Amino acid sequence: MPYRFQDEISTADIAFEAWGETREELFISCAAALLRTMAEAPDQVERRQLLAIRLEQEELDMLLFSFLQELIFYKDARRLLLHADKVHIEQRKDAFTLEASVSGEQIDAGRHRLLVDVKAVTLHRFQVEFGENLWKASVVLDV
Template structure:
């Protein structure tokens, strides 16, 4: 997935930039970067459990914010680490709707050495933009 960690944005938190040719690719890249932040080897997280989520927001950037927050909530509340499998974003009537199929498994500290515990997505430097034909986002995570 296309993303890179940014060392010069936040000293006590984790920041990354994600991108994609479509909004869906951007959201998938951001979700993968989030998983990489939490787990040493994301590929060790097997796709055993299936979760579907639906989110809506009037702003695309806030939809991404809510999506990443939901992944953090599922990690904290259900102890699930999740990969994005399929994401669909539809804009209708001034509102964005996200339908996401996620797959993953429960945290097993033997197989999933955790890097850091992500507490939340912050609004510090948070942005989503369409630049030169590519969707880009900057995200800072509170760890």
């Protein structure tokens, strides 16, 4: 898995680091970690509904923040658990834009083996960085 939960960072909440060879892969890894935080069996989340997400932010880290926040929004507003299937990021003069296709299905408590409801992405130690040919992010979720 391209993510790792970090016990040492947070006692009350959930911290993880995720990685990918591209920015797009990193965003997909972070979405996978978010899904795994809420459901013990993410593989059981079937791709029955497709959604498109479009976002724009001045900074790359805030683009990731908004992307994860969007997935949390759909969890409450549409009761959807979602995989990030494709992500495309473009850097323009003064902003980053994201186009993503995500898919999933309505929450099924039994099949998805639910864990904990995520309230929000926090900016506590929130970081996106590139080094040693790898994009990395650190995220703490409020649960």
